[in-house]
Amino acid sequence: MRILFITANRLGDAILSTGLLEELHRQRPKARFTVVCGPAAAGIFAHAPNLERIMVMDKKPWGRHWWDLWKQLATTRWSLVLDLRGSGIGQFLLAHRRRTFHGSRPSMHKVIALSNVLRLKVPAHPIVWTGAEDRRAAGTLWPDDGRPVLALGPTANWGGKMWPGDRFAELALRLTAPGGILPNARIVIFGGPGEEALAAAALAGLPQDRTLDLVGKLDLTVLAAAMQRCSFYIGNDSGLMHLAAASGIPTLGLFGPSREQTYGPWGEKTASIRTDLDYDEILRQPGYDYRRQDSHMLTLSVDKAQRAAEHLWRYCRDD
Structure with missing residues (x-):
């Protein structure tokens, strides 16, 4: 089982999405995760559970970064594509299920809005994953x-x-x-x-x-x-x-x-x-x-x- 997790370019938004990945891992402990994010946020997912790959996406003119990403993902059959960027790329990938974030009203916290994408009854609290070497260095x-x-x-x-x-x-x-x-x-x-x-x-x-x-x-x-x-x-x-x-x-x-x-x-x-x-x-x-x-x-x-x-x-x- 492979899950594609497309999250934010900016660090703060990516951190707010970490609880969703943790919840998906809790629900599907054997699933393997591919995370797509911006350069500033990549380190946040370095120790995420069952991580198969981090794909760092640099923005390019005319949205060419999405075309480049699709070419790397199109040959894989995904159990779930979770698109928190609202790009719609999941519609053009082989996937059993697709979930896409389409924004929310200003009065709603971003954590709640993201959790609603998976229809969670309890908001998925952001989490920090660290490795033993990181803790030793700190x-x-x-x-x-x-x-x-x-x-x-x-x-x-x-x-x-x-x-x-x-x-x-x-x-x-x-x-x-x-x-x-x-x-x-x-x-x-x-x-x-x-x-x-x-x-x-x-x-x-x-x-x-x-x-x-x-x-x-x-x-x-x-x-x-x-x-x-x-x-x-x-x-x-x-x-x-x-x-x-x-x-x-x-x-x-x-x-x-x-x-x-x-x-x-x-x-x-x-x-x-x-x-x-x-x-x-x-x-x-x-x-x-x-x-x-x-x-x-x-x-x-x-x-x-x-x-x-x-x-x-x-x-x-x-x-």
């Missing part, structure tokens, strides 16, 4: 000395979604102060390749003796294993925020020009905090232009983020 990044670890994700794929770095630093200093929820915690900064400059402002305001800069330094699988060693994650709406939530650690997502109802971190130990302006108010602001990199997160104060972090931490501790 274990060498900082000593396991019992100190709490506060993880920060100050970067994003668009400047509009980025909370100012100096505010990340101020928040971290408050939370890790002697009277904070994570006293004397080690602070770890996460980010992807090429995002070093985006994280510079946050790093500049943090104490060097207990701050670890991991921006652009880890493979995705090692980064995922490192996330699992952290006590708390606070970050912008990004793929790393979803990775933290899927890792099972308390995760606070910061939102402005995106909908937390759709893309908030998923899980019992997660929460979202947004700017004083809602999504539609931001889009209606004079001069709004999605092509610019100006932050739309400025009305989110450090005080408001601190209260949200403390509330989530107390909730997770009481649970």
Whole structure:
């Protein structure tokens, strides 16, 4: 039995789909999986169960990437083609069953919308698969000395979604102060390749003796294993925020020009905090232009983020 799993190009959307693959494996433990995804997301599936192949699909002009993909898949008879890209390619493949994601309403979380494709009664929670080598590598990044670890994700794929770095630093200093929820915690900064400059402002305001800069330094699988060693994650709406939530650690997502109802971190130990302006108010602001990199997160104060972090931490501790 072979299952073709076509998922997202972007990291965050791909992470939100991982629960579906895990559920299919639970239902069909002997099935072999071929995963199609974008380059940024490939590492997420490296240790997925019963993985036969990962096919990384780079976009090409005029949709030629779909033609190239079809040529590689057309000779296989698939038990199920699950197309979460809404491409319709499954209609042109030999398949016993086909399921295609056709989008959802903005008020529905993406995890629920994806789970509806398989008509699941319970949403399929995102999951992180790591290998033994990844966990060993992550274990060498900082000593396991019992100190709490506060993880920060100050970067994003668009400047509009980025909370100012100096505010990340101020928040971290408050939370890790002697009277904070994570006293004397080690602070770890996460980010992807090429995002070093985006994280510079946050790093500049943090104490060097207990701050670890991991921006652009880890493979995705090692980064995922490192996330699992952290006590708390606070970050912008990004793929790393979803990775933290899927890792099972308390995760606070910061939102402005995106909908937390759709893309908030998923899980019992997660929460979202947004700017004083809602999504539609931001889009209606004079001069709004999605092509610019100006932050739309400025009305989110450090005080408001601190209260949200403390509330989530107390909730997770009481649970």
